[in-house]
Amino acid sequence: MKRKSILLNALLLSTSQRNILKYCKDKKKKGRIIGTTIGMALLYLMLVAYCIAQSIGFGYFGLTDSIPTMNALVISLISFFFTLFKTNGYLFNFKEYDMLMSLPFKAKDVAGCKFLYMYVKSLPWQMTVSLSTMVVYGIYSEASPIMYPVWIALSLFLPIIPMLIASFLGYLITKIGSGFKHKTLVQTILVLLFTAACFLPRFFIEDMIKNEKTEEVMKSVSSITGTAEKFYPPANWFSNAVKTFNISDILLLIGITIILFEIIFIPVGRSYRKINSALKSHAASKKKVKSTCKQRSVLGTIVFKEFKRMTGSTIYMTNAPIGELLCLAAGIAILFFDVDSILAKITQDAPITKEMLYPAIPFIVYFFAGMVATTAFTPSLEGKNYWIVQSLPIKKETLYKGKMLFNLYLTVPVTLFSIVTFSISAKAPILTTLLSLVLGFVLCAFSTTWGCVCGIKHMRLDWENEIEVIKQGAAVALYLFPNMLACMLLIGFTVGLGTFMDQNLVLVIMIAFVSLLAGLNYRKVLSLCKKQK
Amino acid sequence: MEKKPILEIKGYSKTYGEGKKAADNVTLTIESGDIYGFIGHNGAGKSTTIRAVVGVLDFTEGEILIDGHSVKKDPIECKKITAYIPDNPDLYENLTGMQYLDFISDVFEISKEDRKERIDHYAERLEITDALGDLISSYSHGMKQKLAIISALIHEPKLIVMDEPFVGLDPKASFILKQIMHELCEKGTAIFFSTHVLDVAEKLCNKVAIIKHGKIITSGTMDELTHGASLEEAFLET
Numbered sequence: 001m002k003r004k005s006i007l008l009n010a011l012l013l014s015t016s017q018r019n020i021l022k023y024c025k026d027k028k029k030k031g032r033i034i035g036t037t038i039g040m041a042l043l044y045l046m047l048v049a050y051c052i053a054q055s056i057g058f059g060y061f062g063l064t065d066s067i068p069t070m071n072a073l074v075i076s077l078i079s080f081f082f083t084l085f086k087t088n089g090y091l092f093n094f095k096e097y098d099m100l101m102s103l104p105f106k107a108k109d110v111a112g113c114k115f116l117y118m119y120v121k122s123l124p125w126q127m128t129v130s131l132s133t134m135v136v137y138g139i140y141s142e143a144s145p146i147m148y149p150v151w152i153a154l155s156l157f158l159p160i161i162p163m164l165i166a167s168f169l170g171y172l173i174t175k176i177g178s179g180f181k182h183k184t185l186v187q188t189i190l191v192l193l194f195t196a197a198c199f200l201p202r203f204f205i206e207d208m209i210k211n212e213k214t215e216e217v218m219k220s221v222s223s224i225t226g227t228a229e230k231f232y233p234p235a236n237w238f239s240n241a242v243k244t245f246n247i248s249d250i251l252l253l254i255g256i257t258i259i260l261f262e263i264i265f266i267p268v269g270r271s272y273r274k275i276n277s278a279l280k281s282h283a284a285s286k287k288k289v290k291s292t293c294k295q296r297s298v299l300g301t302i303v304f305k306e307f308k309r310m311t312g313s314t315i316y317m318t319n320a321p322i323g324e325l326l327c328l329a330a331g332i333a334i335l336f337f338d339v340d341s342i343l344a345k346i347t348q349d350a351p352i353t354k355e356m357l358y359p360a361i362p363f364i365v366y367f368f369a370g371m372v373a374t375t376a377f378t379p380s381l382e383g384k385n386y387w388i389v390q391s392l393p394i395k396k397e398t399l400y401k402g403k404m405l406f407n408l409y410l411t412v413p414v415t416l417f418s419i420v421t422f423s424i425s426a427k428a429p430i431l432t433t434l435l436s437l438v439l440g441f442v443l444c445a446f447s448t449t450w451g452c453v454c455g456i457k458h459m460r461l462d463w464e465n466e467i468e469v470i471k472q473g474a475a476v477a478l479y480l481f482p483n484m485l486a487c488m489l490l491i492g493f494t495v496g497l498g499t500f501m502d503q504n505l506v507l508v509i510m511i512a513f514v515s516l517l518a519g520l521n522y523r524k525v526l527s528l529c530k531k532q533k
Numbered sequence: 534m535e536k537k538p539i540l541e542i543k544g545y546s547k548t549y550g551e552g553k554k555a556a557d558n559v560t561l562t563i564e565s566g567d568i569y570g571f572i573g574h575n576g577a578g579k580s581t582t583i584r585a586v587v588g589v590l591d592f593t594e595g596e597i598l599i600d601g602h603s604v605k606k607d608p609i610e611c612k613k614i615t616a617y618i619p620d621n622p623d624l625y626e627n628l629t630g631m632q633y634l635d636f637i638s639d640v641f642e643i644s645k646e647d648r649k650e651r652i653d654h655y656a657e658r659l660e661i662t663d664a665l666g667d668l669i670s671s672y673s674h675g676m677k678q679k680l681a682i683i684s685a686l687i688h689e690p691k692l693i694v695m696d697e698p699f700v701g702l703d704p705k706a707s708f709i710l711k712q713i714m715h716e717l718c719e720k721g722t723a724i725f726f727s728t729h730v731l732d733v734a735e736k737l738c739n740k741v742a743i744i745k746h747g748k749i750i751t752s753g754t755m756d757e758l759t760h761g762a763s764l765e766e767a768f769l770e771t
Contacts (some may be wrong), residue, residue, distance in 0.1 A: 006636065010636040013625075014626070014627050019627055098617075099619070101588060101589045102588060102617035103612060103637070103640050105609075145703065159594055238539075273591040276591075462627065462670050
């Protein structure tokens, strides 16, 4: 136990910005840390506002009783998926593996500490959601004062079970993948297949409810949460504990969490060294293959470097192109749905025609495709290898142009494909479709350049684990949230404009507006490049 | 001083994907007080063997014993008495040198007095005392190597395993490290290290093994290997 706490403490201290702030002598670096902290604080405030607004909505519609279950489900789902995509980099194949494993730690304890580290690092986000929700629930339900400490204490345990399940699945995926020659590819496919499989029960449940002719159930949030409680008992334990202060529910949540933690790392510990050995071995083939040279342009070679960087990392592969894959899936799926009936259900009695919604198509597609821009983290991903690009006789502009071009290669084809399929399904006129394609392209350019601005401004090279920049980096957070918010606002704005303006004119206005933003971002990238010299 | 086996490698083999053997039936014995050089060209299997000895790399064939404890069955006991210095140490960059040494000392449960005395002693000799309050990320490669050396010596191990320990060290630090190695051997510590620098091996080691394509070509005392010639000549003949 003592050794575990020593290791956990060292892991936390080694990635603590406070430690860097305390001991770093570089004033610029200190300034960047303070700036990033302020930026992150603003994002936390946005999250607080969102959670409070959502909970007030529940309270307003008389669904106060469902708030604890919703809170438990939201935290559990976030914890599960975020952990599943992170496990490979946190539990396995980390940089200081040799150093740690040569010290007298049990493999089970190293894995356990890495899990706890992952938990502590994600706790501020989860607690922000939970505590904001708690305040609204407390006010609407006029809860007894004892509810607050019970809620806070159980919120600390709530993310652990889904994180443990995700870690165990991540372990299984890594174990299977490590046996293959193309480890990264196999692991990526398994993670994505599993993620897709996670959504199947949802459709199955929905279908089941529909078949029982209880359509009203679908409309009732409280019944949905009730169903979810049956499928995921910890949400029920949490809900009962904060509503009725039932000791057995409190003990069940805490007890099962602790037992699961102790059990799950036994098999992980047993094959830990074997998996890591396999992941870290890149032995040469027995067969001698003479590789051939291939000449590319400077820009082309940077794009190729970015491509190889992506395919060489499971974390990169499972996190970055997820938006593009969702976009592609949505683009294919839309061909099999009746768009008219979907739109009729969404718009209901609103005075909105299908034509008015045409200009929103590029934004709906962009919501997926622009979810993650690789340019937001690829500058930081250079890490310790930054010296390579620094020492090359190329301008910074060329480097970042290459990074931007790579992101465009990822986003543009899927965006254009999905816009075409959405337009076909919605029976949009040809001119509208063509303008939508142009808007889709400039949105990709905006995403790429905005990501690059964030990526360069908040570049961090001293990371220990690539997860720190791909998933938890300030640059990614500062790109992601404003981008999603802006996208949703623009969808609303476009539909609003479409109610009294020709849809093609709306598209032209949007093309001009987004092009302007993309242009400004591009200029900013160029000026940041000059500053970097 | 009575010599006893500290590290016994018996028939160790490591196979990577596609059946390529990185280490093939490696058998070596390193006794207390030995400075044992492990020589081979790039990709010969030196690091693969060393990483298995320190419990980092998994292996299925053969047995490795450290002071009688099996690396496979009793890894914690082995690691308690072993120190490992990798060729390119990946330390916690955002800790200060002192924070890192405290972390290692805590893991090995070294008392406050002992750790202070040992850190002061080695940091002074390796001329790194003034930098211990700085973040490791600000260190040069050589300074990181020096820090890794201090962290390896802090718990007074019975076996020190080093992968190319002199790479990145300045001439003075290399000299000091050699001095330290001699002093430790006189106290009974066994040292097993890989190197490309044959001159170093010739002057420093009492025993040497040469590995080629994963197989031990020859091993023994320096005299047994060289027969009066230089180690370079003996190496090139293999």
